[in-house]
Amino acid sequence: MQRFLCFACLVLFLAGCSNVPKKLPFLQMEVTERVLDGHKVMDTAFRTIPAFKLLNQDSMVVTEKDFEGTIYVADFFFTSCPTICPVMHRNLLKVYNKYKGNSEVKLASHTIDVKYDTPSRMKAYAEKLGVKGTQWEYLWGTRDEIYALAERNYLVAAQEDKQAPGGFLHQGYLVLIDKDKRIRGAYDGTQDKEVEQLMKDMDVLLNEYKTQ
Amino acid sequence: MAVAGMSCTQQSKQQDYKAVRDEVMKFHDVVMADHGVIVSNQMKLDTLLKDLSGLKAKFPQADTVKEKAAITALIADLTKAEALMNDWMHQFEPDVTGKSNEAAIQYFQDEKLKIAAVDSVYKKEIKLSGAYLSQFKK
Numbered sequence: 001m002q003r004f005l006c007f008a009c010l011v012l013f014l015a016g017c018s019n020v021p022k023k024l025p026f027l028q029m030e031v032t033e034r035v036l037d038g039h040k041v042m043d044t045a046f047r048t049i050p051a052f053k054l055l056n057q058d059s060m061v062v063t064e065k066d067f068e069g070t071i072y073v074a075d076f077f078f079t080s081c082p083t084i085c086p087v088m089h090r091n092l093l094k095v096y097n098k099y100k101g102n103s104e105v106k107l108a109s110h111t112i113d114v115k116y117d118t119p120s121r122m123k124a125y126a127e128k129l130g131v132k133g134t135q136w137e138y139l140w141g142t143r144d145e146i147y148a149l150a151e152r153n154y155l156v157a158a159q160e161d162k163q164a165p166g167g168f169l170h171q172g173y174l175v176l177i178d179k180d181k182r183i184r185g186a187y188d189g190t191q192d193k194e195v196e197q198l199m200k201d202m203d204v205l206l207n208e209y210k211t212q
Numbered sequence: 213m214a215v216a217g218m219s220c221t222q223q224s225k226q227q228d229y230k231a232v233r234d235e236v237m238k239f240h241d242v243v244m245a246d247h248g249v250i251v252s253n254q255m256k257l258d259t260l261l262k263d264l265s266g267l268k269a270k271f272p273q274a275d276t277v278k279e280k281a282a283i284t285a286l287i288a289d290l291t292k293a294e295a296l297m298n299d300w301m302h303q304f305e306p307d308v309t310g311k312s313n314e315a316a317i318q319y320f321q322d323e324k325l326k327i328a329a330v331d332s333v334y335k336k337e338i339k340l341s342g343a344y345l346s347q348f349k350k
């Protein structure tokens with residue numbers, strides 16, 4: 001009888017679980033513990049993408065405010081890169097086409113060749129890919145701004161998630177950011193399967209906001 | 213001799229430019245991992261240069277005039293090194309339209325040599341700047 005009850009509880013528990021909407025993990029979550037009035041207190045903090053001011057392919061200023069109310073996918077690239085970037089952007093084009101016109105989704109590709117990839121060169125690059133408008137922003141800034149954003153913010157998650165040594169800036173990572181600027185996923189943009197997973201996770205993330 | 217010559221010709225006829233192009237691409241990707249280190253070391257040196265008084269406070273034996281000159285020279289060398297791979301990417305043409313298989317093979321073999329040259333400069337500059345930065349625990 002006791003065994004049956006345990007089994008029934010397990011079935012009920014699993015049935016309950018299946019109704020709970022899936023949530024994505026937080027890649028940069030820090031839980032700290034401190035003692036307050038003799039009691040242990042836990043505090044959870046999320047590292048978020050800081051404020052930025054960059055130029056896009058139309059030479060318009062783009063800041064974090066342009067991503068308010070949207071989830072977005074960020075990456076780092078060179079327009080002239082012959083290897084990883086074309087593969088990554090062909091894959092990102094699938095993401096763009098799936099969410100085209102969805103005001104809750106944006107893409108942010110940051111150039112790491114700031115001397116050569118001027119906004120006009122990025123505009124030509126975007127047009128060649130068939131990208132119109134600014135749902136997919138091609139972002140330009142000073143080298144220090146871009147590297148700081150990459151190494152201290154977006155790609156920290158990729159490094160922690162993949163446990164691989166250096167060179168992350170040129171490894172084609174796609175980083176998923178939620179509407180609260182928190183990092184929710186890092187994917188290898190050169191791998192079809194990972195890009196499929198990214199799109200599934202984007203649906204989960206969009207759904208999180210619907211069920212809130 | 214004639215047999216050896218014939219086998220060489222056959223070998224080059226059989227070789228596909230795509231295989232050589234792939235080698236170039238793979239080599240480029242390997243060297244690009246160091247590209248990040250080249251830029252990262254420039255940024256660390258920039259930070260040191262902006263706060264020489266802080267450096268002096270932490271390392272009293274440092275001669276800031278001497279260190280300023282050394283940092284400036286290292287940044288200049290790293291900047292030149294960084295430009296090498298960027299320049300290579302800007303001029304590299306993976307499209308072989310209008311080239312014969314042999315001409316394409318020759319082109320990609322020459323490009324591989326150019327990347328090898330960039331690679332050796334990268335390694336040298338990373339070693340020099342890394343050694344300098346490690347003195348100041350950076």
